[in-house]
Amino acid sequence: MIKAVKGTRDILPPSSGVWNRVEAVAREVFRTYNYQEIRTPILEDTALFTRGVGEDTDIVGKEMYTFEDRDGSSLTLRPEATASVMRAYIEHRLDQKPGLQKLYYIGPMFRRERPQKGRYRQFFQIGAEAIGSDSPAVDAEVIEMVLEVLKRAGLTGFKLLLNSVGDANCRPAYVAALKERLQEVAPGMCADCRRRAETNPLRVLDCKVPQDQPIIDALPSIHDHLCDPCKQHFEAVTAYLRDRNIDFEIRPRMVRGLDYYMRTTFEIVHGALGAQNSVLGGGRYDGLAESLGSRVHSPGIGFSIGEDRLVMSVEQEHPDAHHPALDLYIAPMGAEAERVAASIAYDLRSSGASVELGLDGKLKRSLELANKLAARFCLILGDDELAAGQFQLKNMTSGEQEMVTRESLPARLNSR
Numbered sequence: 389m390i391k392a393v394k395g396t397r398d399i400l401p402p403s404s405g406v407w408n409r410v411e412a413v414a415r416e417v418f419r420t421y422n423y424q425e426i427r428t429p430i431l432e433d434t435a436l437f438t439r440g441v442g443e444d445t446d447i448v449g450k451e452m453y454t455f456e457d458r459d460g461s462s463l464t465l466r467p468e469a470t471a472s473v474m475r476a477y478i479e480h481r482l483d484q485k486p487g488l489q490k491l492y493y494i495g496p497m498f499r500r501e502r503p504q505k506g507r508y509r510q511f512f513q514i515g516a517e518a519i520g521s522d523s524p525a526v527d528a529e530v531i532e533m534v535l536e537v538l539k540r541a542g543l544t545g546f547k548l549l550l551n552s553v554g555d556a557n558c559r560p561a562y563v564a565a566l567k568e569r570l571q572e573v574a575p576g577m578c579a580d581c582r583r584r585a586e587t588n589p590l591r592v593l594d595c596k597v598p599q600d601q602p603i604i605d606a607l608p609s610i611h612d613h614l615c616d617p618c619k620q621h622f623e624a625v626t627a628y629l630r631d632r633n634i635d636f637e638i639r640p641r642m643v644r645g646l647d648y649y650m651r652t653t654f655e656i657v658h659g660a661l662g663a664q665n666s667v668l669g670g671g672r673y674d675g676l677a678e679s680l681g682s683r684v685h686s687p688g689i690g691f692s693i694g695e696d697r698l699v700m701s702v703e704q705e706h707p708d709a710h711h712p713a714l715d716l717y718i719a720p721m722g723a724e725a726e727r728v729a730a731s732i733a734y735d736l737r738s739s740g741a742s743v744e745l746g747l748d749g750k751l752k753r754s755l756e757l758a759n760k761l762a763a764r765f766c767l768i769l770g771d772d773e774l775a776a777g778q779f780q781l782k783n784m785t786s787g788e789q790e791m792v793t794r795e796s797l798p799a800r801l802n803s804r
């Protein structure tokens with residue numbers, strides 16, 4: 389028997405309904421902030437990620453699905469979308485368009501991670517990018533927007549973690565201080581940390597090995613090394629957030645796993661997921677365009693929500709989220725009733741109601757099915773009802789039954 393590839397999965401109803409609602413909420417929030425959708429290919433030139441995301445990141449070093457195409461070129465299934473959005477921005481000269489480019493995406497990404505709860509090798513991200521400004525006001529607006537998505541998706545009890553990772557001006561001095569300190573402490577750390585202490589000391593801060601955490605907490609803080617413009621940027625972002633009454637926690641050692649981040653980085657964590665509790669991450673990437681070969685300075689900031697984990701959190705907080713919105717189940721009994729039922733169903737569906745049209749059958753089984761489908765109402769059509777021009781409408785929640793005419797039916801369905 390052929391099964392889904394390890395680390396991938398089918399998203400089935402009723403869970404797919406939660407996915408649809410989460411995506412609808414995100415699209416609606418993005419619309420109100422004047423973001424528009426961008427759809428980039430799932431396949432990209434491998435160099436996009438080695439240059440954009442960084443050679444020594446876990447993503448590029450260990451997790452990419454890279455293969456040689458028939459013409460010998462190296463292709464990769466996108467492990468994230470920011471590099472793709474920036475590639476499209478450069479390729480189509482979107483910097484020439486008026487104002488900020490505010491783009492969002494929803495789609496699958498691919499990373500060959502060790503499968504574990506809430507993590508998949510094909511996973512989905514909902515993300516947005518605001519490209520064309522280095523103003524801290526944009527950082528604050530992006531953060532406000534993503535919090536709005538989470539709130540409207542029904543999530544509560546999440547926490548915003550904030551940091552600055554400096555820029556090309558001040559980060560080198562911090563990295564040097566980090567490297568110096570690591571020469572003393574790295575021998576007691578994990579193999580990845582020992583290697584990265586030499587190759588890319590910032591990545592040591594991303595280590596998730598529990599024994600290394602106390603050592604990492606005692607490493608130098610970037611906040612002691614930020615240059616004045618970076619310091620001012622960070623202070624402005626926090627001031628804008630306070631203006632909006634947005635709570636946050638500063639995490640000086642949160643650098644996030646991608647090379648392109650600079651200045652503002654943020655993460656939102658949610659309790660329902662235990663240790664693997666990051667629902668989304670984001671940050672500023674003012675040098676990404678240049679690292680992809682653009683001569684136009686195109687500062688930007690964005691985030692990506694792990695949709696799999698967001699849906700899991702929503703399902704945990706709202707066990708009733710799975711109920712499909714079925715307004716009416718029609719139970720016809722007899723051939724003539726089936727014909728009338730089809731015509732009633734058509735009218736109701738045209739006016740926007742969701743209707744399941746049952747097949748000719750016994751009343752008891754029809755009511756059982758209506759119940760299992762979580763229909764709000766069940767309409768019963770037998771010979772007597774057809775002759776009288778009145779039908780029995782059963783409220784499946786209260787159990788109440790009443791007689792309705794075909795004309796009065798839509799109004800009854802609309803009343804809650």
Ligand SMILES: [Zn+2]
Binds near residue numbers: 577579580581600
């Ligand atoms: Zn480590």
Ligand SMILES: [Zn+2]
Binds near residue numbers: 558614618
């Ligand atoms: Zn700086």
